[in-house]
Amino acid sequence: MAAPPTIAVFDSGFGGLTVLRELLPLIPGARYLYLGDTARLPYGAKSQTTIARYALSSAAFLLAEGAQMLVVACNTASALALDELQAALPIPVIGVIEPGTQAAAASASRSNSASASVLVLATAATVTSKAYARSCAARGLHAFEKACPLLVPLVEEGWINHPVTAEVVRIYLTEALEVAPDARTLVLGCTHYPLLKPILERTLADLDHPMYIVDSASAAARAASSLVPRISTNEPVSCRFFATDSIEKFSRLGAKFLGRPVDPVTLVDLGE
Numbered sequence: 711m712a713a714p715p716t717i718a719v720f721d722s723g724f725g726g727l728t729v730l731r732e733l734l735p736l737i738p739g740a741r742y743l744y745l746g747d748t749a750r751l752p753y754g755a756k757s758q759t760t761i762a763r764y765a766l767s768s769a770a771f772l773l774a775e776g777a778q779m780l781v782v783a784c785n786t787a788s789a790l791a792l793d794e795l796q797a798a799l800p801i802p803v804i805g806v807i808e809p810g811t812q813a814a815a816a817s818a819s820r821s822n823s824a825s826a827s828v829l830v831l832a833t834a835a836t837v838t839s840k841a842y843a844r845s846c847a848a849r850g851l852h853a854f855e856k857a858c859p860l861l862v863p864l865v866e867e868g869w870i871n872h873p874v875t876a877e878v879v880r881i882y883l884t885e886a887l888e889v890a891p892d893a894r895t896l897v898l899g900c901t902h903y904p905l906l907k908p909i910l911e912r913t914l915a916d917l918d919h920p921m922y923i924v925d926s927a928s929a930a931a932r933a934a935s936s937l938v939p940r941i942s943t944n945e946p947v948s949c950r951f952f953a954t955d956s957i958e959k960f961s962r963l964g965a966k967f968l969g970r971p972v973d974p975v976t977l978v979d980l981g982e
Contacts, residue, residue: 714945715938718743718777720768722753724866724960725901725927726783727967729806732931733781734947737938741948743775746964747980749955752862753786754835761835765791767980769799771952777801781934785899785926786833789841802937809933810897810926811845811853817895817922818851827852829890829921831882832899834859842899854890855899858882865902866963871909879906879913887919896921904928905967951975 717737719730723746730744747753747768753761765787769780780803782788782795788805796803814828830842834857846853860878869875887893896914898904904925914921953960957975964972 714739714741716741716743716776716778717781717934717938718745718769718772718775718779719781719783720745720747720765720772720787721782721784721901722747722751722764722787724748724964724967725862726781727964727972728901728904728925728927729781729783729930730949731968731970732928733934736931736935738947739945740938741776741950743772743777743950743952745772745952745978746954746960748953748960749980752833753784754833754859754862756835758790758839761787762791762794764980765795766798769795769803771978771980773799773801775950779934779937780804781930782806783901783927783930785836785841785901786839789836789839804930804934804937806901806926806930807841807845807899809929810899810924811842811849811851812933813924813926813929814846814895814897815849815851817924826850827854827890827893828895828897828924829853829886829893830855830897830899831858831861831886831903833857833862836899842897853897854886854893856882856886858900861906862900862902865905868963868966870905875906876909876913879909880916883910883913883917883919887917894921895924897924898926901927902967952978954978954980
């Protein structure tokens with residue numbers, strides 16, 4: 711990539727914008743494409759066959775738009791469709807699970823604790839896939855995976871600091887720590903969850919169980935940036951946004967995830 715690269719980021723909805731937010735300062739001057747497949751979310755309730763089909767159609771669209779690298783900023787798609795995407799596409803494809811578990815392993819190696827267990831919070835589909843468990847096991851870690859199905863809708867409702875969200879987080883963490891009391895590393899296995907990092911930290915402190923939190927969105931962004939040569943450019947960052955449903959909602963809600971305006975958004979139809 712002699713010129714500033716075109717990097718595509720794909721998610722079933724809004725969460726992948728946390729990955730894009732991390733990428734922007736790491737690869738300045740790049741051209742970014744972001745696709746939120748909002749018409750077909752949530753992926754977490756779909757079968758592996760359906761998720762792979764959705765992911766492949768989204769990737770094909772981004773490839774036609776000039777993508778030179780694809781970041782699958784969706785834990786569910788990374789867990790259930792990454793192999794198919796890597797086999798089908800002629801460009802580098804990076805998911806969020808491997809970078810996240812690499813960061814967890816690095817955290818465990820720095821810890822003074824004898825425990826090699828980590829706690830993963832994720833969607834039900836990601837937990838069912840056992841993708842984090844396999845990836846952690848390959849690095850000598852035992853992963854306890856906790857499905858947290860209420861967190862995504864709470865984040866998308868904008869209830870980041872709401873008392874209801876705080877209570878739900880407390881319940882999930884209390885249940886998880888009863889099973890994994892020795893875990894000292896917490897992996898955010900959903901790209902919505904970085905927005906909940908402050909409330910997670912407060913809750914862990916209240917439970918007297920501080921943990922090092924691994925943000926898989928940040929880890930994936932660092933992994934992607936490591937594949938891109940440093941390029942001197944004065945070109946500003948260019949972002950193009952696509953959604954498969956309700957561009958008004960995508961623009962409004964997406965700005966909360968990206969931390970900057972998400973505009974304009976182009977509506978695209980990827981079929982059923």
